[in-house]
Amino acid sequence: MHVAVLRRVVGTTVKEVLVGPFDPSDELGPTALSTSRIVEGAEMTMDIVLQSASRSITLAGTASAPWSGLCSRCAVHVSGDLTVPLDELFVEKVGEDDDVYRIVDDAIDVGPAGREALIVGLPLLPLCQPNCQGLCPSCGIDRNEASCSCAAPKDDRWAALDGLRSLGEEA
Ligand SMILES: [Zn+2]
Ligand SMILES: [Zn+2]
Structure with missing residues (x-):
């Protein structure tokens, strides 16, 4: 999304609700760590607030998407809606630290931040009920x-x- 307007005045905030495919490039299969994954072809919703600083933009809010997996004790199918908090920083210039999100040509791609947070937030050992x-x-x-x-x-x-x-x- 374009952030030129946001960057014109430092401290400007913009609230956005974005909905789009969780895995547009179809690269994110299930991991070996767990049976739980974001449902194939599902939409991701990002409810975010962006705020500009002099050379960066902060992103706060939530990302959510449906997930499914197998109960780690009895192996029945379990599913639900996963919502994770977002607290990210997009910077204009990247020095030593390459592990940050970038502002490129007054635009940021917020999708990867949402995807990463959702994957990290998946339950490693899902349960069909707390006392399965x-x-x-x-x-x-x-x-x-x-x-x-x-x-x-x-x-x-x-x-x-x-x-x-x-x-x-x-x-
Ligand atoms: Zn179970
Ligand atoms: Zn028995």
Whole structure:
């Protein structure tokens, strides 16, 4: 978006609500870290306030988009609307620090700031409900819907000791 008007008088603020495709270049697939991702083809809404300083523009507000993923305990589909806060700085000149957003020809591209904040804000371990009971590791039954008679899971810390014990018996 063009920011020439904003920059003419330092301290000018502009409020904008922008809606556009979250992933216009179709480059942002799911990450290996988590099953959660922004819904494919979804729109991103940015509700922002821009304010000019002498050689920079600050962006504050929120970005939101629908997301979906799998419950990290029972693997059912979960989805919702993700809204994340934005607090970004766009600068005219970039010195040593290349990791900042730029003002180029009196214009800024706010999309990347919204996309980045949304991706960072995705839940790493989504849950279908806060107290999801998960699946039984023995029989796979969904403990939210039914109970089973499997024994309580064995404490892994004793597994190594079991190995030692059986070796001793063979000797
Ligand atoms: Zn669950
Ligand atoms: Zn079970």
